[in-house]
Amino acid sequence: GAVVSQHPSRVICKSGTSVKIECRSLDFQATTMFWYRQFPKQSLMLMATSNEGSKATYEQGVEKDKFLINHASLTLSTLTVTSAHPEDSSFYICSARVENTIYFGEGSWLTVV
C-alpha cells in the first residue's frame, strides 16, 4: 500500500521552544494531508487539513498560530508546534488519501518538559 512517513518518531523539547514534525508521502503525491492529535487512551482528533500551495484549514478550537502547518510540496507537509508547553505533549499523526483509502504516518510522540 501507499506509504506515509513521519519524522521524528519521538521528540523531547523544552517548554517555550518550537518543534517541527514532517509528514511525507513516499510513493505518491498528496495534495491534501491531515494532522491528528491523540492523547493516551483516547481517539484521534483532527487538528487541521493541510493543502498543498494554500493555507491549512483548522478545526474549531485548534490555534493556528500555535500549530503552524506548511504544505510546500506535493510530498511534504510539516506541523510546527510553537512555544510548546507540557500540555502539548501528545501523539501527533498525519494521514493522506490515496484514491479512496486513507493511510497514516507512523506518528510522532512529543514530550514537552
Added chain:
Amino acid sequence: GENVEQHPSTLSVQEGDSAVIKCTYSDSASNYFPWYKQELGKRPQLIIDIRSNVGEKKDQRIAVTLNKTAKHFSLHITETQPEDSAVYFCAASKTGYSTLTFGKGTMLLVSP
C-alpha cells in the same frame, strides 16, 4: 457535522471467541466506513472498510456489516487470537472528502 459513537469502550474475550464492536453515525450522507486497528504507540492500520453500496464485507476472520437505514455498522472478529488485542477505531466519511470522523475506540483484550 458527523458524529460517530462506538461501543463498547473495552471488550475482553477468551481466545477463540468472537468479538463484536458497534458504531453509529449521524450524517446520512456518509458513505465510507473504515475500521482501524491501533497498537500502543503505533499508527492505525486499516483492517477492513465498507462502502454504502454493500451491506456486508468479509476478509478471513474479519467482517463488517452496515445498516444504512439505522445508520450503524459493526465489526465482527471470529476465532479471536491474542495478537488481535489492540484498540479498534471505526470511522465515517463521505465520498470526495478525506476527513475521517473517528469513534472513541474499543480496547479489545484477548486472553489465551
